[in-house]
Amino acid sequence: MAQESRISIKALLVGTVVDLVGSSLFGLIWGFCVAVIKAGQGDTFSEKSFYSMEPWALLIVSFIGLCYTALGGYVAAMMAKRSQLLHGAIVGGLTLPWFLVGTSAVPSWYLVVGVLGVIPFGILGGMLSQRRQRASSAT
Numbered sequence: 673m674a675q676e677s678r679i680s681i682k683a684l685l686v687g688t689v690v691d692l693v694g695s696s697l698f699g700l701i702w703g704f705c706v707a708v709i710k711a712g713q714g715d716t717f718s719e720k721s722f723y724s725m726e727p728w729a730l731l732i733v734s735f736i737g738l739c740y741t742a743l744g745g746y747v748a749a750m751m752a753k754r755s756q757l758l759h760g761a762i763v764g765g766l767t768l769p770w771f772l773v774g775t776s777a778v779p780s781w782y783l784v785v786g787v788l789g790v791i792p793f794g795i796l797g798g799m800l801s802q803r804r805q806r807a808s809s810a811t
Contacts, residue, residue: 678755679755679759679762680748680752682751683747683748683749683750683751684748684752684759684762684766686747686748687744687747687749687760687763688766689744690740690743690744690747691744691745691763692770695737695740695741695767698737699737727781730778734785734789737771737786738789738790739793741763741767741789741790741793741794742760742793742800744764744794745759745760745761745793745798745801746760746800746801747797748760748762748763748798749798749802750801753805756799756801756802756805757798757799757802760795760798760799760801761795761798762794763794763797764791764793764794764795765790765791765794767790767794768787771786772787
């Protein structure tokens with residue numbers, strides 16, 4: 673009998689796609705809203721617009737992006753049905769390179785928050801999946 677692998681590649685791919693597509697769609701919507709607001713004020717949207725945003729607004733954007741990472745970790749862990757925390761952490765690690773794209777357009781503290789938060793939020797998604805699977809198996 674072949675030993676079952678601890679890691680499900682299919683689950684990781686689906687979880688990573690969930691994170692990247694969700695984050696990208698949110699980023700497009702956010703960028704569009706900022707551009708509309710800037711146009712209403714007579715300004716043009718540029719990369720420097722991120723530097724002029726209020727820090728609380730960037731923290732909210734960062735938090736929502738990290739929540740998409742948690743969702744991707746959750747989906748991967750649910751699909752794998754084993755090693756939930758590991759699957760969540762790997763999804764966070766797989767999405768990290770995409771997070772680093774376009775780093776010149778954001779303040780450095782925003783980048784640090786994202787880099788330090790991406791793997792823990794992926795693990796959080798795995799923990800939520802683990803908790804849900806335990807609750808459903810107990811009933």
